Amino acid sequence: MSVPVSSKLRSLLVPSTRVVVFTGAGVSAESGVPVFRGRNGIWNEFRVEELATPAAFAADPRKVWEWYDWRRQLVSRIEPNAGHRAVVEFERFFHSCVVITQNVDGLHNRAGTQQVLKLHGDLWEVRCLSCGLSRTDLTSALPSLPPSCDCGGMLRPGVVWFGENLPLLAFERAVDATERCDLFFSIGTSAEVYPAAHLPGIARQHGAYVVEVNVERSAAAEMADEILLGKSGEILPQLVRYLRVEEASSVEEM
Numbered sequence: 001m002s003v004p005v006s007s008k009l010r011s012l013l014v015p016s017t018r019v020v021v022f023t024g025a026g027v028s029a030e031s032g033v034p035v036f037r038g039r040n041g042i043w044n045e046f047r048v049e050e051l052a053t054p055a056a057f058a059a060d061p062r063k064v065w066e067w068y069d070w071r072r073q074l075v076s077r078i079e080p081n082a083g084h085r086a087v088v089e090f091e092r093f094f095h096s097c098v099v100i101t102q103n104v105d106g107l108h109n110r111a112g113t114q115q116v117l118k119l120h121g122d123l124w125e126v127r128c129l130s131c132g133l134s135r136t137d138l139t140s141a142l143p144s145l146p147p148s149c150d151c152g153g154m155l156r157p158g159v160v161w162f163g164e165n166l167p168l169l170a171f172e173r174a175v176d177a178t179e180r181c182d183l184f185f186s187i188g189t190s191a192e193v194y195p196a197a198h199l200p201g202i203a204r205q206h207g208a209y210v211v212e213v214n215v216e217r218s219a220a221a222e223m224a225d226e227i228l229l230g231k232s233g234e235i236l237p238q239l240v241r242y243l244r245v246e247e248a249s250s251v252e253e254m
C-alpha cells in the first residue's frame, strides 16, 4: 500500500539533493529487533538503570553482558529488511547521502551501507577496560561472560550507555551533514534520546526539508515538514520506486 507523498518531496528526489538519513530502532523492527519504547518496547520489560549505564556494568558486569550477548545472538540470526536495503538505493541515487544511526545492530552495514555514523556505538565492538583497545568481535554466544581481553582485562560492549558521551567525531560529522543537507529523513526513531534527538531540529533550523517516517507521530513530528505514516520497510521502497522513475525519465531526456 502506498502512502501519499507531497509534490515538494517528489521534487527533492533528484540526484543533486543532499540527503541525510537518520535512523532509530524502528528501521530494524521489521527484521525482528525489538524497539525500546512504545508497544513491545524493551524498556517496558527491562530497566535502563540495570542494563545500560556505567553504574549497572560496574555493579554486575555479567548480568549486563548476558543481556548484550542475548542481543548479539538475536541480531546474528536475522537479516536486514527492505528499509535497510532502500537506504542503500538512496546512497546509490543521491550524490550526497549521509547515513546516521542510533542503532547498534549493524544491519545498515549488512544491507550494504559502507559508511554509517553510529552515534550509540556498535554491538559488535568490544573495548578493554584495562588497555583501552577496541576491536570487532563477531562471536555470537560468547564463550565466557564477562569476556576478557588478551591483556587479561575485562571487556565491555562497545556501545554508548546512558550518562556517557557520544563518539565525538561521529557526532560532529552527523551535525555537519545535518546542517548542510536539503532533505533530512528521520526514520523509526522516537527522537527522545539526546543529543541524537537534536538532529531533526538542527536540520529544520538550517533550512532542510524534514520528513518523518514512522508508524506513529514521534517527538520529531514537531520538526517535520512532512510525516509519512507507516512501516519504513514499506515506505522507503516506495520512495525508491520514485527514484527509479526519476532516473528513467532523466535518461530519456538525454
Ligand code: OAD
Residues within 6 Å of the ligand: 023, 024, 025, 026, 027, 029, 030, 035, 036, 037, 038, 041, 052, 102, 103, 120, 160, 161, 162, 187, 188, 189, 190, 191, 192, 193, 213, 214, 215, 216, 218, 230, 231, 232, 233
Ligand atoms: P525507540 O524504541 O525509542 O523508538 C522506535 C520508534 O520506531 C518509535 O517511534 C516507533 O513508533 C517506531 N517504529 C516501530 N516500528 C516501526 C517500523 N516498522 N517502521 C517505522 N517506524 C517504526 O528507538 P530509538 O528512537 O532508536 O539508546 O531509541 C533511541 C535510543 O534509546 C536507542 O539508541 C537506545 C535507546 O535506549 C541507547 O541504548 C543509548
